[in-house]
Amino acid sequence: MLDYILHLSIQICMFTILAQSLSILAGFCGQISLAHAGFYAIGAYVAAILSITFGWSLGPITLVASILAALLGSILAIVANRTVDDYYIIITMGFQFLVFSTIKNWRELTGGANGLNNIPPLKIVGIEIFSRLEFFAVSFILLIFFWFAMQTFFQSRQGKRLRVIGQDEIWAQTIGINVFRFKLIAHAVSSALAAIAGILYATYSGFIDPTSFTIDESIFILSIVILGGMRDLKAIFLTTIFLILIPEVFRLIGFPDGIASNLRQIFYGSSLIIIILYNLSQDKVKMLKAQV
Template sequence: MEYILHLFILICFYTLLSQSLNLSAGFTGLISLAHAGFYGIGAYTTAILSTQFGFSFWLSIPLAMFISGVISLIVSLIALRTVEDYFIICTMGIQVILSSIMNNWMDLTRGPLGIPGIPSISFFGITLDSKMSFLLLSLFFVALVWFVLRNVSKSGFGKTLLAISEDEIYSQSIGKNVYLSKTVSFTLSAMFAAIPGTLYAHYISYIDPTSFTVAESIFVLSIVIIGGLGNLTGSFLASAFLVLLPEALRFVGMPDNIAANMRQIIYGLILVAVMMTGKNGVKELFTSKAKRTA
């Protein structure tokens, strides 16, 4: 039962990451490979504040979001002046820089040694040290972020972002401030990415740079693509599928070493199929198939 709860918590983390990336990638069309870096900023901020200065989770999470937002704002002011393809490369470079800082700034991050002893979250004097209580907290943040992003997508600002993703030149021609809208979208996306970072740090109680690599950014982006760009519910479904896939392969009796490789093959095939059918993820894949068979 404990392991099942652990898997559900991981699904919540990846749902939060993919939902936050959907704000920039799905709503605005800004494909970023730096999301794991902002995720790591959230984790390292709360780890340093809690272990060295005694900050609680409830104080460190807004500070983590603020720091992630400031760094992403600086990045966006530079990266968004490039064209789309170069923006992706630029964000990958930022991810590499952030990973290098986590690995080499020994005085701050302890490098490959990581930061141990991150305390559990307390809520009105009650320590959330059980997996069930942590799952409930994670579900609360999933629902909160989903609610906020859902309302953003339906607002005037959200419609501007969608217009930019569809036709940037036309959006400029009707008076939309494309550069400002992209900057705000990218910054907010990074700020929301800090939330699962703080949760992850307190849940594992230890962090190191291996959790915040380029590979992790690619994995989160893949969740967004498989779930459907701009589809918040799809982010949850894709997160659940990709987290539970290895367990399903083990359940049918496949050895761990084969299951790991098979997971990558299945995951890659789905990603290729989704990319070939359109931006609406697996939903469009099945819709296209249904139309062909009708």
């Protein structure tokens, strides 16, 4: 039972890191991205390949994975800078499909649909993290660290500038904010954090395959961010707990695993519609009150 609770807690930590890192883009930068599972995959596969083939330890793996993800994220930002709103989401969707297609089809490197197994466990300063309790401790410390770092940044002068970009890009430009530079950094940081969550996932599960990194996963992460209010890191954490636990509730009721997963998606699909309608009606009420 304890193992099961720890397993869920580790998942909550990983998905909170993923969702909070996406909120840098979606919430603070105004860029709705469907590519986050792609960066998550890059972290997981880099960790798996480097540790299985070359026996690399955590430090260099994290460095390589986050630099690679940041680099690809920056390229995405450069392309995205030439487009606005709708076209941006299509580019991110395309990137997600590109990563998925690569990990599924580059069999020689990624094991294709069969995936990669026997990924060595996490090793920090020579100590192997074997048990779930130890792994939970590591994930939790990382989550708190990133959360604190993001919170500090968002409250800083630069963070407030990023918030202005998210609210009104043209206004941000007119008051002298270098929008492109901020977007570039936001993409790089957000992608690198997603890759770190990927490293955690690969070393925790010991096996990865493409099914964990589909566009559904990207939609799930985006849903957490939107249901969590886009910019509220605490609400994003609570939403993650809620959405991770929902299929477990369905399983407890007696639904088979496949159906429980579909029901979870039905739940957050409908929540997306309801929450947007609710927020819009609240905004409208506020606006009318202000007019009165």
